[in-house]
Amino acid sequence: MEKIKFDYSKSLTFFNEAELDYLTPMVTSAHKLLHDGTGAGNEYTGWVELPHEFDPHLLKDIQETAEKIKNNCDVLIIVGIGGSYLGARAAIEMLNHHFYNLLSKSQRKTPEIHFAGHNISSSYLKHLLDVIDGKDICINVISKSGTTTEPALAFRVLKEYMENKYGKEETKERIIATTDAKKGALKQMADEEGYKTFVIPDDIGGRYSVLAPVGLLPIAVAGIDIQEVLLGAKAAYEDGKIEDLKENQCYQYAAIRNILYRKGKTVEIMVNYEPSLHYFGEWWKQLYGESEGKDNKGIFPASVNFSTDLHSMGQYVQQGLRNIFETVLIIQDTEEKILIKEDPQNLDGLNYLVGKTVDYVNGKAFEGTLLAHQDGGVPNLVISIPKINPYYYGYLVYFFEKACGISGYLLGVNPFDQPGVEDYKRNMFALLGKPGYEAQRQELLKRL
Numbered sequence: 228m229e230k231i232k233f234d235y236s237k238s239l240t241f242f243n244e245a246e247l248d249y250l251t252p253m254v255t256s257a258h259k260l261l262h263d264g265t266g267a268g269n270e271y272t273g274w275v276e277l278p279h280e281f282d283p284h285l286l287k288d289i290q291e292t293a294e295k296i297k298n299n300c301d302v303l304i305i306v307g308i309g310g311s312y313l314g315a316r317a318a319i320e321m322l323n324h325h326f327y328n329l330l331s332k333s334q335r336k337t338p339e340i341h342f343a344g345h346n347i348s349s350s351y352l353k354h355l356l357d358v359i360d361g362k363d364i365c366i367n368v369i370s371k372s373g374t375t376t377e378p379a380l381a382f383r384v385l386k387e388y389m390e391n392k393y394g395k396e397e398t399k400e401r402i403i404a405t406t407d408a409k410k411g412a413l414k415q416m417a418d419e420e421g422y423k424t425f426v427i428p429d430d431i432g433g434r435y436s437v438l439a440p441v442g443l444l445p446i447a448v449a450g451i452d453i454q455e456v457l458l459g460a461k462a463a464y465e466d467g468k469i470e471d472l473k474e475n476q477c478y479q480y481a482a483i484r485n486i487l488y489r490k491g492k493t494v495e496i497m498v499n500y501e502p503s504l505h506y507f508g509e510w511w512k513q514l515y516g517e518s519e520g521k522d523n524k525g526i527f528p529a530s531v532n533f534s535t536d537l538h539s540m541g542q543y544v545q546q547g548l549r550n551i552f553e554t555v556l557i558i559q560d561t562e563e564k565i566l567i568k569e570d571p572q573n574l575d576g577l578n579y580l581v582g583k584t585v586d587y588v589n590g591k592a593f594e595g596t597l598l599a600h601q602d603g604g605v606p607n608l609v610i611s612i613p614k615i616n617p618y619y620y621g622y623l624v625y626f627f628e629k630a631c632g633i634s635g636y637l638l639g640v641n642p643f644d645q646p647g648v649e650d651y652k653r654n655m656f657a658l659l660g661k662p663g664y665e666a667q668r669q670e671l672l673k674r675l
């Protein structure tokens with residue numbers, strides 16, 4: 228399989244190779260911390276070995292459950308938030324038809340897929356209920372803690388809808404819960420109601436869990452070959468465990484982000500030129516934002532879809548505050564080719580492109596932007612992906628997870644916790660009047 232390539236040559240006007248050499252001992256030490264399990268947050272590094280030692284029985288169980296869902300349901304609703312849905316959504320959007328849900332069932336051959344529990348919007352839920360009306364539904368409810376408010380609320384509404392439609396007995400055949408092995412309200416409910424469950428291992432945090440059943444079950448239901456996903460991840464695991472920085476692209480990416488950060492490049496924009504990669508950017512943002520944004524430091528992860536956002540964010544990137552660098556995902560060979568044909572009238576003036584493909588134009592947009600942004604003071608790191616397929620999706624997931632762990636250690640943070648997320652939750656619970664939050668409630672009400 229052709230390799231994914233990481234190219235930092237277009238950034239060498241912003242740093243030099245010697246700076247990478249200076250970081251080598253730190254990278255070696257971060258590598259040891261991660262692989263020996265001696266670093267901060269080491270209780271959550273179960274994902275490091277995951278692709279290499281994936282349990283074949285679990286894989287079979289996921290595939291069989293996915294088949295059952297495919298056979299019994301018109302619609303799968305994935306209920307989850309953050310790491311409990313973004314990885315699956317990224318895969319489904321990257322690897323399937325752009326208009327997947329709009330295809331006829333015979334074209335698609337797999338259930339429609341919708342997401343819930345990632346917001347607190349009545350209209351979203353109501354509109355979802357409108358869309359699924361009259362269709363056979365299955366739900367995969369995913370929550371590591373089993374107590375997150377957003378998915379719990381959505382699940383309560385959807386469960387009631389299902390029980391009214393199917394009755395309790397059939398509903399329980401249509402719900403699969405992916406959660407902790409022992410604790411949390413979802414685990415308790417699943418046991419009491421008799422739902423089929425998949426376990427999120429204790430040592431794998433939400434944002435590192437896409438290669439566990441969290442991501443693999445929904446991805447398999449969407450008709451994507453999860454064995455290929457795991458093969459890609461395994462290849463990234465093998466490439467990523469090479470200690471030598473010169474030979475390890477994943478570590479180079481981690482190190483260069485830190486070099487640029489120390490030069491004041493505090494915002495990293497993940498760029499894509501394919502709309503199907505939009506949710507990959509969303510997944511990546513959570514991975515890096517929750518892993519590194521703490522202790523009053525960390526690169527702010529943002530994402531854009533080019534060329535769409537060249538017409539909105541392009542101005543800022545070119546000439547705004549010079550604290551940005553870009554990491555560009557570029558697909559070398561896209562599956563579909565649309566040829567630009569001659570138009571005798573040439574009213575749009577596009578005849579100079581006759582015989583070229585739409586992707587050729589996209590490629591020139593990329594090259595032109597790369598040079599313009601470089602001239603504008605924005606370092607560009609380019610990741611070339613041979614094509615969009617499950618293997619490279621798996622490769623990218625593991626590549627970025629590993630780089631994130633290393634980068635977090637280089638930054639001097641614990642890349643595996645997210646204590647800051649609790650603050651809004653505490654306030655929300657207090658304001659909602661949740662038992663146990665009475666004192667905080669009074670304090671907060673005075674401030675509103």
Ligand SMILES: O=P(O)(O)OC[C@H]1O[C@](O)(CO)[C@@H](O)[C@@H]1O
Nearest residue numbers: 309310311370371372375433648
């Ligand atoms: O899977 P859970 O426990 O519902 O958590 C969902 C998301 O919420 C967070 O815990 C933040 O609150 C993320 O880290 C996580 O991915």
